[in-house]
Amino acid sequence: MYNGLERLDIDKRLLYVRNIFIFSLSFLVVGLVYFQLVKADEYVELASGNRLRMIRLLPPRGNIYDSGGVPLAVNVRIFDIKGYPMDISGEDDYSRVASLFVRHGIPMTPDSLRESVEKQYVAPYSAVSVATNLTLAQVSDLVMDSEFSRILFPSPVWRRIYPGGALMAHVIGYVGEITRDELENQRDLYYQGGDIIGKIGIEAMYEEELRGVVGDEVVEVDSRGRRLRDVNYNDPQKGNDIKLTLDLAAQREASRLMDDRRGAIVAMDVNDGAIKAFFSSPTYDPNPLTWGISSKEWSALVSDEDKPMMNRVMGGSYPPGSTFKVVTASAILMEKVADTNSTVFCPGSFQLGPQRFRCWKRTGHGTETLFGAIRDSCDVYFYQMSIKLGIDKLIKWARVLGVGEKTGIDLPGESRGNIAGREWKRSRVKESWYQGDTVNYSIGQGFLLMTPLQLARTYAAFANGGKLIVPRLNSEKKPEWAEVKISKPHMDTIRGGIRAVVDVGTGRVAGRYGVQIAGKTGTSQNPHGEDHAWFVGYAPADKPRYVAAALIEGGGSGSSVAGPLVAQMLAYLLEHEN
Amino acid sequence: MLAEPSYNWSEIRKGLDMLMLFVILVLFILGLVSIYSAGAGVRKSTAAYAVRQLAWGGVSIVAYAAVIRMGYQNFLKWSYSIYVITIGVLVVLLALGTASRGAQSWFRFGAVSFQPAELGKVALILFLARFCTRYQPDNLKRFVAALVMSGLSVAMILLQPDLGSALVYGLIIFVVLTVAGTPVKYLGGLIVCGLVAMPFLWNTLKEYQKLRLYVFLDPYIDPQGAGYNVIQSRIAVGSGGLWGKGFLHGTQGRLHFLPEPHTDFIFSVYAEEFGFVGALVVIILFAFLFWRLLRAAFRTKDPRAKLLCVGVSAWVWFQVMESIAMSMGLAPITGLPMPLFSYGGSSLLMEFIGLALAQSVAISPVRDKFADIT
Numbered sequence: 037m038y039n040g041l042e043r044l045d046i047d048k049r050l051l052y053v054r055n056i057f058i059f060s061l062s063f064l065v066v067g068l069v070y071f072q073l074v075k076a077d078e079y080v081e082l083a084s085g086n087r088l089r090m091i092r093l094l095p096p097r098g099n100i101y102d103s104g105g106v107p108l109a110v111n112v113r114i115f116d117i118k119g120y121p122m123d124i125s126g127e128d129d130y131s132r133v134a135s136l137f138v139r140h141g142i143p144m145t146p147d148s149l150r151e152s153v154e155k156q157y158v159a160p161y162s163a164v165s166v167a168t169n170l171t172l173a174q175v176s177d178l179v180m181d182s183e184f185s186r187i188l189f190p191s192p193v194w195r196r197i198y199p200g201g202a203l204m205a206h207v208i209g210y211v212g213e214i215t216r217d218e219l220e221n222q223r224d225l226y227y228q229g230g231d232i233i234g235k236i237g238i239e240a241m242y243e244e245e246l247r248g249v250v251g252d253e254v255v256e257v258d259s260r261g262r263r264l265r266d267v268n269y270n271d272p273q274k275g276n277d278i279k280l281t282l283d284l285a286a287q288r289e290a291s292r293l294m295d296d297r298r299g300a301i302v303a304m305d306v307n308d309g310a311i312k313a314f315f316s317s318p319t320y321d322p323n324p325l326t327w328g329i330s331s332k333e334w335s336a337l338v339s340d341e342d343k344p345m346m347n348r349v350m351g352g353s354y355p356p357g358s359t360f361k362v363v364t365a366s367a368i369l370m371e372k373v374a375d376t377n378s379t380v381f382c383p384g385s386f387q388l389g390p391q392r393f394r395c396w397k398r399t400g401h402g403t404e405t406l407f408g409a410i411r412d413s414c415d416v417y418f419y420q421m422s423i424k425l426g427i428d429k430l431i432k433w434a435r436v437l438g439v440g441e442k443t444g445i446d447l448p449g450e451s452r453g454n455i456a457g458r459e460w461k462r463s464r465v466k467e468s469w470y471q472g473d474t475v476n477y478s479i480g481q482g483f484l485l486m487t488p489l490q491l492a493r494t495y496a497a498f499a500n501g502g503k504l505i506v507p508r509l510n511s512e513k514k515p516e517w518a519e520v521k522i523s524k525p526h527m528d529t530i531r532g533g534i535r536a537v538v539d540v541g542t543g544r545v546a547g548r549y550g551v552q553i554a555g556k557t558g559t560s561q562n563p564h565g566e567d568h569a570w571f572v573g574y575a576p577a578d579k580p581r582y583v584a585a586a587l588i589e590g591g592g593s594g595s596s597v598a599g600p601l602v603a604q605m606l607a608y609l610l611e612h613e614n
Numbered sequence: 615m616l617a618e619p620s621y622n623w624s625e626i627r628k629g630l631d632m633l634m635l636f637v638i639l640v641l642f643i644l645g646l647v648s649i650y651s652a653g654a655g656v657r658k659s660t661a662a663y664a665v666r667q668l669a670w671g672g673v674s675i676v677a678y679a680a681v682i683r684m685g686y687q688n689f690l691k692w693s694y695s696i697y698v699i700t701i702g703v704l705v706v707l708l709a710l711g712t713a714s715r716g717a718q719s720w721f722r723f724g725a726v727s728f729q730p731a732e733l734g735k736v737a738l739i740l741f742l743a744r745f746c747t748r749y750q751p752d753n754l755k756r757f758v759a760a761l762v763m764s765g766l767s768v769a770m771i772l773l774q775p776d777l778g779s780a781l782v783y784g785l786i787i788f789v790v791l792t793v794a795g796t797p798v799k800y801l802g803g804l805i806v807c808g809l810v811a812m813p814f815l816w817n818t819l820k821e822y823q824k825l826r827l828y829v830f831l832d833p834y835i836d837p838q839g840a841g842y843n844v845i846q847s848r849i850a851v852g853s854g855g856l857w858g859k860g861f862l863h864g865t866q867g868r869l870h871f872l873p874e875p876h877t878d879f880i881f882s883v884y885a886e887e888f889g890f891v892g893a894l895v896v897i898i899l900f901a902f903l904f905w906r907l908l909r910a911a912f913r914t915k916d917p918r919a920k921l922l923c924v925g926v927s928a929w930v931w932f933q934v935m936e937s938i939a940m941s942m943g944l945a946p947i948t949g950l951p952m953p954l955f956s957y958g959g960s961s962l963l964m965e966f967i968g969l970a971l972a973q974s975v976a977i978s979p980v981r982d983k984f985a986d987i988t
Contacts (some may be wrong), residue, residue: 046920049793050911053924057904060935061897067942068897071852072890079852083866223821 091118091163091255092228095248096194098275100208100238102284103310103511108204109239111194115175117167121157123187124166125150133166133188140178142167156230165230169195169327196232196239196326200284202319203291206347207282207447207509209237210322226250235325238278238509240448248275279511281310289608290315293601299591300348300488303584303605306496306574308515309505311445312582312609316348350443350450353485354587357560358396358413359570360439360480362498362530364422365406367433369526373424376529379403382416386475393419393475396559410533411541413557415479422478423471430477431457436520437494437504439486444506446513454485481561492585495555495572498531499580535577543571546599549607552577557595566590571598575606582609618687621977626682629977634906637899638954638969642671642962644896645955648884651862652875652957663876663957670959674966681970682977689971690918693740697767700737703730704770731779732964734767738786739925739968746794747918757800760791777823778948782932789928790921830946843879844943846872850882851893851941858889876957878949882941893938896955900934907969910976919975926968929953 071079100109124133130146130153137144149166156164166188170178175190196211198204214233226247227233233247234240251272290301290313303313320337329337338345346352368374384400386393395401395415401408409417422430434440440455454460458469461483476482486494489507497504501524503517535554537543543557555573562568569591574583586601650664681689689696707721707730720727742764751757764787771780792801816824829841850866853859864886866872872879885893904927911923930953937952939945951961 045795046793046917047912049795050908050920050924053789053793053927054904054908057901057908057927057931060931061901061904064897064935064938065894067939067944068851068885068890068893071848071942072854072885072893073856075852076855079849080855082849083853220820220822 091191091253093251093253093270093272094193094231095250095272096274097196097211097232097248098246098277100246101277101279102200102282102287103280103312104283104285105279106199106284108200108280108284109196109198109208112197113192114195115170115172115190116165116193117170117175117178117188118163118191119166119188120163121153125153125157129187132183136181136183136188137167137178140174140181142170142174142178163191165191168193198322198326200287201323202321203284203287203315204282205237205319205322206316206349207237207280207287207314208322209239209241209447210235210325211239212326213328236449237447238280241446242278242510245278246275249273280509281305281312281511282314282509283312283612285612286313286605286609287315289313290605291317291319293586293604297588297591298342298348299586299588300352301584301586301601301605302349302488302492303582303609304492304496304505304507306499306505306580306583307503309496309507309517310511310515311507311509313584313605314349314509316346316352318342318344320344347447347449348488348587348589350445350447350487350489352587353451353453353487354568354570354589355482355484355560355562356480356486356491357558357568357570358415358479359491359495359556359558359572360484360486361410361413361418361478362534362556363434363437363439363494364418364425364430364478365410365530365533366437366522366526367425367430368406368421369529370433370522371425371429373421374406376406379405380409380414380417380420382414384416386416386419388419388423388471388475391472393472407529407533407536410530410556411536413537413542418478419475422474425474425478427457427469427474427477430474431455436522437497438490439484439494443487443489443493444516445489446509450489451487453487453490454483456483480558488585488587491570491572492583495574495585496583498527498534499554499574499583502527531577534573538573538577542595543573543599545595546571546573546603549600549603551575551603551607551610553603553606554580555599555602557593557599559593559595562590567592569593569597571595571602573599573602573606575610581613582606584609618685618691620684620688621682621974621981623683625980626977629980630682631906631910631973631976633902634910634969634973634976637903637906638966641896641899641903641954644884644899645880645952646671647861648880648887648955649876649957651864651887652872652880652883666959667957667962670962673959674963677963678966678970678973681967682974684974686919686922686971686974686978689740690744690922693737693744696737697741700730700734701766701770704734704767704774708770708773727960729958729960731771731774731776732960734771734779735782735786735929736964736968736971738764738767738783739790739922739929740971742787742790742794742925743918743921746790746921751791751794751796751800754800757791757796760794761787761804777819778936778950781948782929782950785932786925786928790925793924794921826947830943843872843947847879847882847941848943850879850886854886854889854893856890858885858887858892861887863887877951878937878947878956879941880956881937881952884955885941897938900930904931906976907972910972913979914975916975916978919978923972923975926972929968930965 096111099107102108130149134144134146134149144167153164178184179190198208200208211232212235214227214231218233219227219229234243239246249272251270253266253269255266286303294301294315294317298317300316301313304311381403382395382401384395384398396413401412401414404412404414404417434455440453442450442452461467461469473482477484493505493507497520502520502522504520505515505517531554534556537556538547538553543555546553546555553573553575554577555571558570560568560570569588572585574580584602584605586598588597591597646664646667649667650661653661653663720729745763746760749756749759751760768780768783771783829844846866850872864883866886872882875883907923907927911920914920933950933953936945936948936950940947951958953965
């Protein structure tokens with residue numbers, strides 16, 4: 037405990053505190069003397085001359101074009117009506133302004149006006165929008181009103197429109213008003229409340245390129261807010277245009293092929309990763325989202341059972357089914373579990389302990405080599421080999437071929453699918469890995485999930501001789517890829533197999549559209565209903581140019597439903613190559 | 615019930631530091647006047663802020679009397695529990711904030727909201743006063759123990775994140791530890807640690823917070839954005855001149871040039887309308903307040919009470935300095951309320967409670983004298 041001496045010690049230090057208090061308060065007095073006495077005249081002048089007004093001039097965003105220069109996102113000039121908070125934010129002002137608009141046929145209530153002004157408020161002399169999206173005719177009617185010019189002024193602004201509409205929604209995305217969250221977390225303090233920002237798609241991905249440079253105008257006004265003179269003017273600068281690799285006509289073809297089914301089609305150049313078609317069905321029109329829709333319309337859109345806002349090409353994960361067999365085959369060959377002459381006898385099913393795994397062909401395929409197993413999509417061959425191969429090696433080669441990782445396409449919101457192994461199952465399902473799980477994986481079932489884009493990319497690697505390419509939509513972006521170390525003879529075996537699928541195997545329907553296709557069908561089990569139908573292929577088979585993947589949700593058999601889609605898509609692309 | 619006998623009214627009347635109470639009430643009234651003036655320009659109905667503040671003032675004065683009657687000794691007895699509960703409240707607040715994915719520094723009960731960071735200041739001072747007396751921080755082990763225990767609350771506040779309040783906490787801890795007899799070399803070490811940590815802290819700041827510091831150095835780098843507040847506040851204070859523009863005649867506040875005129879920039883509103891003379895009066899009133907607070911610390915024989923008074927003084931002093939210096943652009947904007955002045959119920963209430971504890975210290979020698987006679 038303290039004794040008397042120590043109490044004196046506290047008091048000694050208290051004296052220091054007292055001295056610091058005296059000194060610091062004196063410092064404040066000196067500051068007040070300086071600002072309120074020495075510099076008072078200067079500041080009185082500034083206060084009475086607080087007549088500067090600042091207007092932010094938003095630039096038009098860069099346009100987005102398809103590969104042929106067709107505009108997909110452009111700007112139109114329309115008008116916002118602006119005013120300064122200090123002039124319009126009195127309780128009487130709100131109702132006066134609102135009735136002015138109502139008089140000219142533009143709906144507005146004092147409450148809605150107040151809400152909007154308060155939301156945009158930055159400073160009393162920083163203009164806010166009172167009404168938006170007015171046409172030239174409406175504005176010229178308004179400015180004739182004598183009351184209008186005293187407090188309000190029209191300001192031309194740019195609005196985004198998407199001529200491609202629903203066709204391009206999942207690629208282009210849309211823009212919208214910046215949210216509070218986005219405002220607070222912005223990195224470079226470019227935005228203010230009420231600004232427009234890319235929300236999704238190319239608009240969000242290339243926001244910084246597209247948005248341009250904000251200009252500003254500083255004007256001096258008289259006591260009634262009328263413009264006296266311009267003090268400063270900085271031109272806004274238009275954002276950079278972006279030209280896509282995608283072709284609007286090919287996209288239209290994809291949409292026509294998909295019709296009104298749920299699913300996705302994606303087509304890509306196998307050599308440089310340029311996306312040619314990218315269609316997710318059903319889709320939605322981004323135009324109303326940009327111009328502002330009611331929360332009721334918005335919730336109807338997001339709660340739609342068919343999920344039109346979901347980007348199925350890269351955000352939808354599905355079991356790849358038999359299309360995955362090329363991956364299993366690569367692992368089998370590279371890990372020397374079998375060579376091209378090894379055979380398996382398929383009696384129509386495979387017995388693993390008490391469990392029986394069926395081949396899709398109940399009567400069995402008889403004796404099959406790897407080549408034949410791919411051609412006929414023989415499940416038993418892959419079941420048996422996968423047991424010898426083991427799950428770890430299968431996952432290793434799946435990863436090499438891009439399964440379970442994002443493709444790196446220049447769009448936000450990509451899903452990575454799932455190629456989870458032992459640890460994942462232990463932590464998630466609380467069970468250890470069984471051989472039955474490996475058997476399921478070998479034919480693309482089980483926990484395995486892939487997006488159509490991932491699958492197209494995996495097949496492109498076979499088509500281009502071992503480049504796992506990064507898909508790209510921006511034509512300016514340099515092609516990038518990773519080398520897939522699968523030896524050429526093995527690759528040729530697999531390529532031969534999937535060519536035979538279309539020539540004589542399970543995918544013959546895909547061969548009827550006049551192009552030489554190599555590809556693979558897939559029918560993946562869907563716990564929620566009818567099987568999903570897959571087809572992935574590339575063409576021409578001997579000198580591949582394009583790869584395409586199609587998925588029809590609940591479409592049933594891959595060969596009959598998805599095969600023709602891919603074949604027609606590839607035929608279209610080759611036909612319209614130049 | 616109370617662990618120590620409470621004070622009866624005749625004891626209180628005998629020992630009450632009338633000057634301290636008077637200064638507090640005058641400052642509160644001047645603040646009320648400024649809030650009314652600031653409200654006169656704000657878009658919402660004019661007197662609403664002032665009326666609410668007056669109501670909170672009533673609550674605060676009742677609390678002030680209650681604390682004095684119970685006596686600071688009882689609060690010191692409960693100080694550990696109060697501190698633990700406060701930390702608990704801050705943890706709950708953080709959890710709620712994480713759940714709603716945003717910074718959360720308020721509890722809301724219908725129309726009334728409460729800021730636990732304010733409660734934490736009193737809890738921290740009580741805790742330190744007791745802990746540092748029981749375990750005087752004159753060796754490294756005890757110094758670090760005090761630092762860690764009190765640092766817990768700072769960490770909670772930083773996580774909210776409420777940088778301004780965290781600064782107040784830090785200053786309170788530093789001053790109380792200093793006065794409690796921490797050897798100078800430890801204090802030096804603490805300052806060095808702080809300086810070393812500076813670059814790391816800088817990186818955790820959000821862009822807008824960094825901008826506030828940049829515009830403190832030069833407001834004209836962003837005159838329409840972050841620098842705007844600094845410039846407009848300086849214009850408000852400066853244009854007040856010697857005598858001020860008069861009550862309700864300040865243009866900066868009334869024309870909404872000043873942001874947050876009834877909270878952060880309340881002193882700018884006051885200085886514009888009441889000028890240098892009015893501002894000087896406020897500074898002198900605060901000087902009187904500090905004098906009386908430190909006088910109570912000098913006079914009491916109880917070392918815990920000394921630390922208690924010092925903690926309260928450091929808290930009030932830092933927020934007064936920050937608010938007034940900020941209004942002239944001489945300190946960066948932190949959003950801290952000006953004690954007794956700014957609009958805000960929880961800060962006002964906790965300031966009154968803190969000052970009541972100091973008043974109770976001022977009263978306590980009465981009982982000592984009494985005890986000496988019997």
